[in-house]
Each structure stands twice: as structure tokens, then as C-alpha cells.
Amino acid sequence: MNIGLTFDLRRQYEQMGLSKEQTAEFDSEETIDCLDQGIKNAGHEVSRIGNIKSLVEKLALGMRWDLVFNISEGLHGRSREAQIPALLEAYSIPYTFSDPLTLALSLDKAMAKAVVRAAGVPTPDYFVVDSFERAALPPLKRFPLFIKPLSEGTGKGIDTASIVGNETEFKERCEFVLKMYNQPAIVEEYLPGREFTVGILGTGKNARAVGTMEVKLLDNADPLVYSYANKEFCEERVKYVLCRDEAIVNEASEIALMAYRAIGARDAGRVDLKGDAAGRLSFIEINPLAGLHPSHSDLPILCALNGIGYDELISGIIQSALERSEIKPLAAGRWQPDNCENCSRS
Template sequence: MRVGLTYDLRDDYRALGGFSETALAEFDSPETIDALAGALAANGCTVERIGHIRSLTQRLVAGERWDLVFNICEGIAGRNREAQVPALLEAYGIPYVFSDPLTLSVTLDKAVAKRLVREAGLPTAPFAVIESDADARNCTLPFPVFVKPLAEGTGKGCERASKANDRKALVAAARSLRARFNQPAIAETFLPGREFTVGIVGNGAAARIVAVMEILLLQNAEPEVYSFENKELCESRVEYRLADDAEARAAGDIALAAYRTLGCRDGGRLDLRSDANAVPQFLEVNPLAGLHPTHSDLPILAGLAGMDYQSLIGEILQAAKLRTGVAAQARRRRRIPA
């Protein structure tokens, strides 16, 4: 099966100039693309590296097509940036791995995702969207609150100052985030409990939990928050541990229900944190979870659960093949005589 691989490589954008290292944080390293291409090949695919959306556009216009595209493009601008490649592929009738444009747009905007999850009856912390200093001054959430950008990933904007203990700190933190990321901030009631991330593969009723992983910050980490800096330095600042007690199982159940509610496909990762009563609360979902084999949370938790990288990519690929009918089409083609 001929599989195209779409991705945003940090080095490509770094060469263009004008991008800070923070802006590049969600993009992929050559190690990730090499590992992913190798895992796809090991799962029987003929892999063609395409790259970012402009490369994809050029190749589509030139008439190139693929049986399936394994898409991990994050995009560079706007809250619909993750939806751009899937929308383009749909316009050309090419099936692809992972979620569709609607889900990718909905889940990148944390407030929209939380509203849908809340509407489904799932627990998520009270929140407010902060678009101005006035919004911050009028926020009715009890302190402390946690403030982060509305539509970012990889922990960008999550930092020591994100925990605001009073009105002055909230105004300052939200103002700083709006200026740096050119988007609204979201404030949530601060959750003091355990932090979990849940890996899921599959679709609909067949979707399953790979594992629930607890995130434990070491003494040298920024306290109380799985921040951008802690994530980047996770090898020395974070302990990852599988969790299977009642609270962790509840986190897994909530994550799986949210995954289905939001229409996630093929695989993803959801973040939760418990409140003061040890009740896990939905934080956000990453339907394009990082896939670096040793540095990204989904492969880390899969490895702790006994699933190697090749098998993880194989399960995601198989889920997409079944969903799109690509596997059946390939079988039919093999039966047609030359």
C-alpha cells in the first residue's frame, strides 16, 4: 500500500526564518519522521515523504495520489490550522489517518472542546475565555485559577505564572499570553489533584484505552504544572508511571467517553487532572498526538504498557484502514487479473 506522510518539520520552518523556538515546538524532528516512516514500512507500507501543506499542494496539482496519507501536520496559523491538510485531502478524495477537519478545529479551541464535553455530562473544570483585561477583571472563577493560551498544544504558554492566586496575577498572566500568542487565553479553576494522560486507539465502539499514565513532577521541575519547560526536559524532570487504581480507571473512562464525544479517530491522547475530591476532570485532547518514539507521551505510555512503537503505529494504521475501507480496496485490486 502506497502511503504518503505529511508533517511539519522544524528544520524546514527554521530555514525560512521568522519563527521562534516556541513557535516551532509543535513541529517534528527528523528523528520522529524517520521513526514513523520506518514503522509504517515495517507494517507493510511503501512510504513517500511529502512534508508540509505547500509540498502536498504542489504534488496534488502535479497529479500525485496515494492510497492513504498518514497526516501529522500541525499547521502554522489560526485555530483551524490542524484542519487544513485533512480538508485539502478530502477535497481530492484521498483517505487519511487521524481526525477530520471538524474535530481538529473543535479540539484545538479548548473552550469549544470543553463545552461539548460538558454538554455530554463529562466532568471538566469551570472556565472562562479571557479576551481582554476587562474579561480578566470580571472573571468570577474562584482563585486560584490556571491560565493558558486558548488554542495551543505541547504545553505552550503553560508555566509557573499560569497559576494565578489573585486578580492581579490573572490580569497579568492573561495579558502576557494574549500578547505572546496572539489569541485569547482560557482560565480554569485550578485542579490540585493527580495528573493523568490517557492513550487511545481505534474508532467508535471499537476504540480502546492503551493505558492511563500518571505524570509525576520531580523536585527539580517547575512545581504544580506539567509546563512547556517540564515537557521539554521531561527526561530529567518528570516520572511517568502507569496507573490502574480506581481514580486512574475513572480518568480512563472519562477520556474514552470524551474521545468518542469529540469524534476523534484512529488514535489520540487526552489529558485529565483531578480536583480536590479526587474526581478526574477533562482538560484537553490531542487528536494529533506527538509521535517521537521516546519523547512523546503517547509512545511513552504505550511502551510502559508493553506496546512497542511499531505496534502502536500499526494499530493506528489498521484503525484507519478499516475506517476508510482502504484495506478492502487493496484486497480487491489484488484479485483483479492483469
């Protein structure tokens, strides 16, 4: 098959003047090269498409692919991760990972929590601060609380000041998020326990947990929080440990799979969990479009610790997408223009 590859290249956006933090979710050339090779190692051809503007240009030229391997995070709006999948659906082109509804839902952390909580998944109490007026009136008085941007990933907007212990700190941090990120803040009960992430491969009833990894902060890390800086410099600040405690793995896997299925995630993803003071795990957030750098992103790191190689992970994602899609390869596995008789999907 000919597989198109959609992505946002970090360097391109930095050249446009965006900061390191603003481009934190985008990918390096190394990631794209590794992913390109991983798809080829699975027996497919690769056509690098690029970001959504490049995709629009190629679609207008009549280009089509048997499947698109989509890792584009998007740039604008709280539904930015959903934009390329929505465009591909408009052209009836199959793609990897979750659909527009799931991607938009999961990026809004409060919406995601509402859905998984309705499905019986444990999650700490939370509320949204969407104005400076609400920043002065915390509805939860049980400090400490944890505050972060509502619709960001990669630890953006998280540092040691995200944990607040009184109303003054609460007001200051909420105002910081509102001003700096131009979006609401989500506020949760702070959970002081251990932090885990669960990797998942597959879709629906075929989804399975592929490992539970504990995130351990080293002495030189920002304390107590899996912050943007700790994630960006994880090689120096974080120790990732595969959890082998059967009771924890079973609890974490059950919660993660419940959340993953409730939100409709597909092919692969990651679910973040944290323990309370008694060690009971709760859902924190889900990443249905997890990073895929082989040695820097959590999902490939977790898989490697559990004996699942990078090529096996990429092949598994593609296989999951194929199993749930009715894909008829284009002639010779190549792109075809709109007026070609083999292009009935457009």
C-alpha cells in the same frame, strides 16, 4: 499500499526564523525517520510528502496515495491542524486520525470543553478572556485559577505563573497571553490533584483505552504545572509512571473514552485528566493528533510502559484508518496522475 506521510519538520521552520517554542509542536528528523520505518514495518511503502505547501504542489502534479499518514500540525490560524485533512478530503484521499471538524474543535480548548461537558464529561468550570477589558473582570472569584492560551499545545504559554491567586495576578497573566500569543486565554478552576494522560487507540465503538499514565514532576521541574519547559526537557524533569490502581484506571478510562467519542476523535489520541482536592478526575483537554516520537512523546511512552511497542502502535493507527475507510489501492500501490484511468478518486 503506498502511504503518503505529511508532517511539519521543525528544522525547516527554525530556519525561517521561528523560535523553539513556536516550533514546539513540529517534528524532528528522528521522529519522521522512526515513523517512516514503522509504516514500512507494517508492510507498506512510504512516500514522504512534507507540509501543506508540499502537499499542494504534489497534488497539482497529479500525485495520489492509497492513504496519507497525517501528523501535520499546521502553522497559521486556530484551525491549522484541520487544513491538510480538509485538503485531502477535497481530493477524496483517505488519511489517518481525526477529520477537520474534530481537529479544529479540539484545538479550541473552550469549544472542546463545551462539547464534552454537554456529553456528561466532568470538566472544571472555565471561561474565555478575549480582550483586555475582560482581563480586568474575572467572572470566577474562586482563586486559584489556571490560565493558558486558548489554542496551543505542547504546554506553550504554560509556566508557574499560569496559576494565579488574586485579581492582580489574573489581569497580568491574561494580558500576557493576549499579547504574547495573539489569541484569547482560557481560564479554569485550578485543580491541585494528580495529573494523568490516557492513551486511546481506535475509532467510535471500537476505541479502547491502552493505558493510563501519571505525570510526576521531579524536583528540578517547574513546580505544579506540566509546562512547556517541563515537556521540552521531560527526560530530565518528568517521571512517567503507568498507573496500576484499578479504581483510578477505570475512572480515567471511562472519562477519556467519553470525551474521545463525544468529540469524534479517530484512530488514536490522548486525553489529559487532573484530580481535584478530593482526587476526583476531570477532563482537561484532548489531543487527537498526539506526538509520535518514540521516546519523547506521551502516547508512545505510555504505550511502551504498557507493553505496546512503537511498531504495534503505528500499525494499529493504520489498521483503524483502514477499517473505517473504503480503500482501493492504486495500481501497483503507486501514485498516479489525474489523467490516469486508475485515478477516479480525484
